[in-house]
Amino acid sequence: MKKYIRMKTEIPGPRSKELLDLKKQYVMDSMSVHAPVIIDRANGALITDVDGNTFIDLSGGVGVLAVGHSNPAVVKAVKEQAERFLHTDFSVIPYEPFIRLAQQLCEAAPISGNKKAAFFNAGAEAVENAVKVAKFASKKKALIAFEGGFHGRTLLCLSLTSKAKPYKVHLGPFAPDVYRVPFAYCYRCPLKMQYPQCDVACADLLERTFKLFVPPDDVAAVVIEPVQGEGGFVVPPKEYLPRIREICTRNNVLLIVDEIQTGFGRTGKMWAVENFGVEPDIMCVAKSLAGGMPLSGIVGRAELMDAPTDSVIGGTYVGNPVACAAALAVFQTMKELNLPARAVEIGKYMKNRFESMKEKYRLVGDVRALGAMVGVEFVKDKQTREPAPDETSAILKKAMQNGVIAIKCGLYGNVIRMLVPLVTTDDQLEEAFDVLENAISEISA
């Protein structure tokens, strides 16, 4: 007997189906959906659709809901701010929530010395603006990004993003002067070596790029995710990021760290870089920053952040006051509930469950985890490691039919990633993992 999941209809139920038919008629097809259900309401880790089916959500709005769906403190802050004022354009009439949030982010950022911050809307805008700051501060133009990296869908971000399909098809030419080096993806090592004997040789490919393709004198910044998200929940060995940091520092190249998916406690620390003892020059945040309201930001060393001249950074909607008020409530809630510590507990449980599935089921190839950022890679054959994208989709479909929503990622679409709300309870997690394991067991049979 399930305590949380309630499946009253087939998926999709009749009301969802009716609305999905309307979507088909009026919404562009490119905006495809993973779960063929229309949500009615949500709370914590639970989602109820318009047919009354209740699901446990392991996707957390793709990593946006560290504090859970409709967190009461966030909802309260949103209501209160909405009743006072909704918009001014910060560059015309500034407001307190933006300034207080900048103070919070600067105080929390893993960067020494004086810091400054600014807020935008989407994660892509944060990345674009971090690059603008780096270019202004360094007076250099080139960028280096990583194989398997994901930084958003605008033209510059797509130029940094390296998953060709589906993101880049037909959309070039991309921004010039973006160079790419392999990431430390040990399960599929770009150098066909093995950790730790490899001595993390892949990090030195950055130095090689400086010699072969673009001199550091021309490079404004290296842009990196501390743990790759969309690329497959790839956790680099502990030496990797410190080595990248050291190479950047020695060559006078700025390090932009994209914490958009990894930030806000997800990896067991407030910021993923803290697990590696590395300081960025500029950091990008978004997703869980505002608990479901659209908000992104950048924070960096003050002398860099102050380099762009008047009005170079801005935009009509940047740092919306309601979203900033929501983010202040998120910071407070993260502290009150000590969510980074909770991420460690949740992560341990999920990792152990997946590790034991790896022993039992033929399709489970690799389990990767840093805190609650846990991914499991599915393969057709554990020896050849041939990716199993169809089986991965079949597992997710089966789990969804039985009341669990989870999503995938990875260069081959064969990784199931856990982005659970960090307020998910132990028994909710257990119920969800029983459903997920049944699905993995059935598709592996």
Ligand SMILES: Cc1ncc(COP(=O)(O)O)c(C=O)c1O
């Ligand atoms: C690491 C990373 N950077 C940037 C982005 C882009 O954020 P947005 O979709 O809000 O533009 C994402 C989105 O998934 C992301 O995971």
